[in-house]
Amino acid sequence: LSEKLDKALHVLKGHGSITEVNVAETLKEVRRALLDADVNFKIAKNFTNTVKEKALGQNVLTTLQPGQLMVKIVKDELTQLMGGDVEGINMSGTPTIILMSGLQGSGKTTFSGKLANFLKNKKTKKPLLVACDVYRPAAVDQLHVVGDQIKVDVYSDKGNTDPVAIAQAGIAHAKQNGHNVVIIDTAGRLAVDEAMMTEISNIHKAIQPQETLFVVDSMTGQDAVNTAKAFNDVLNFDGVILTKLDGDTRGGAAISIKSVVNKPIKFIGTGEKMEAIDVFYPSRMADRILGMGDVVSLVERAQEQFDEAEARKLQKKIAKNQFGFDDFLKQIQQIKKMGNMKDLIGMIPGAGKMMKDIDIDDDAFKGIEAIIHSMTIKERTNPSIIDASRKKRIGKGSGTSVQEVNQLLKQFNQMSKMMKMMQGGKGKAMMNAMKN
Ligand code: GDP
Ligand code: MG
16 A cells, blocks of 8 residues: 555655646545555545545645645545544443454454453453353353463353353353453354344343444455444444454555444454554554554654755755764754654654664763864864864863764764765765655
């Protein structure tokens, strides 16, 4: 999807402002991309129409590049379409009763465990898992394995074939044993059928849960919409759980489901492990669908802070070999103004994961700044005059060692060389690519 969108948005590059013609061109591609991600045709069409109106209405924002503005509008709209805000679970009731529904293999049992674990970790909750899948003995065992793993009690009754009775007995068991949350895991079938719908509906009526959740495998694409609709018609459920988002899923199901049943997506499953659960953030999902990290806000923040005239002046200096420590200091301050380093790097697509384990200290610049502050103006503009005795003095003044001063000088030299290189042939293309 992201490749397609890249292509779509590429159409807009190089144009000074957004005109009706290139908006139409771009939106055709965006629509195609959404359809490819299994978004329902009507939804995709409505979506692009809304984006079109917004894009044409916003020609005021000519300072941003049209491509970026377009990305932002598409992203905002996608976020809105998936619900806008984060939605929690209704925890009223003593105990709170949570009912799981969904097809077989959608991830109900796994998610029941994940949710129990998630709530248990909140300290004030003492969940109980109830096994109501009466068709497969293995399903009951599976829930017990899960319960053992996360140290949460499981109620089951293997001889009993009436899921309604088991659910009710489970709730009674919870009340007797001080459990304040009951999570009811149910049976599913491979496709929507009468028997399953009647059964889940009967359980629902009998126990009147505070929260009924519909669990859906995000890899099922278009089918997910029909399944969601069928379950919603019968249960009028409160929220959707999107599982298996750890794979190479396209995520289009999230958009379609929300639009068709108008119920919030509450949690996502991102793996088989009990910890692989996440609250659903519409804006993050939009990013995922757009496949580009939080580029949009990175662009915005950078734009806010970066003075173009300053940048041009700097470029000239680099070209003339006049880039000095004062300029370097200015750059550091510029970067710092943009915010927390880790956050910034996290917003670069692909870099988030990579940088997670690397510790970036926001104070990393402190030593550097101290050294530069201890230099005379002459030394800053012409670092080559910094000899051994000057290094000693700078070290003393900044509270650093001569080695640290040396290291900074070395890094600075390397950087100056690199910047000079960036000015020529290959570098220019690279810089331009980055600008777009
Ligand atoms: P149920 O039939 O609805 O109870 O589905 P299960 O909970 O038994 O899950 C079916 C399969 O999907 C199992 O092999 C799970 O390990 C797997 N599964 C469930 N949730 C996730 C998820 O978020 N990511 C991945 N990769 N696998 C999942
Ligand atoms: Mg199951």
